[in-house]
Amino acid sequence: MENTIINPFLAARRRQASSASPAHDGRPVYARLPLAPITASPVPHLTSLFHFDSVEDYGSRKYPGNCGGKLIRDLLLYFQPQNVFDPMTGSGTCADVCRELGIPCLSKDIRDGFDATDPDSFRNLPTGQTFDFIWAHPPYFRQKLYSDHPRDLSRAPTLYAFLEPYGAFIRNCASVLSPGGKFAILMGDYSDREAGFVSLTYHTKQLAFAAGLRQSCTDIIRFSHGASSSRKVYRSSFIPGLHDVCMVFEKTP
């Protein structure tokens, strides 16, 4: 019955809605961002909305999951740490940014045999070594596969098998944070037919809070420019996620 009612106002709005959807010819779609207040921040352009789509020289764009270094650079300029640890370094994006800024950085990855989910890996770091800033860009569950190592988080067969070592990883990092140190995690939500929609950002916060950390500042919503999924055509209907989230935690005093 509902379909047979002709409501000219609704019909006009539906036409408007469909014509407002972004063109799929590769042209950018512009949105007006809210005005940011003036603050004493040393990085005034860093707000809760992060967008940067130019080519950068950090890490390797060819590495699956490469995150670009501009956000890391802004965070380092904002928090001004004396040293940095990246326990899931991938193509070394964070290390490249640190080199440019002259900040000592320890870079590790499962591909070099460093399992960040294992407390023993952290016990083998130089004795008493703590970090002012930890940058972590873990796998988004099984969205992309990274290595053949059985302890690679992207190889976890189930959500539980991912969350359990992911929680251990967050606890391990918390254990080497210096007092007042910051722990930034870049994470995206995940979805597939078997697992459904998995809010990995929610799980990240829950695990970080359980590890005794508290959130240090606003979530930073990073626009996912250039994601391979944006060029795909799907037969199913869903609301595309066009961002991931950077959450910065700190140790409670």
Ligand SMILES: C[S@@+](CC[C@H](N)C(=O)[O-])C[C@H]1O[C@@H](n2cnc3c(N)ncnc32)[C@H](O)[C@@H]1O
């Ligand atoms: C999203 S990628 C990081 C990409 C990096 N930010 C870049 O720009 O190149 C995630 C990384 O986590 C690593 N990884 C997965 N499980 C790990 C584990 N248990 N311990 C240490 N590294 C792990 C993978 O090898 C992969 O390089």
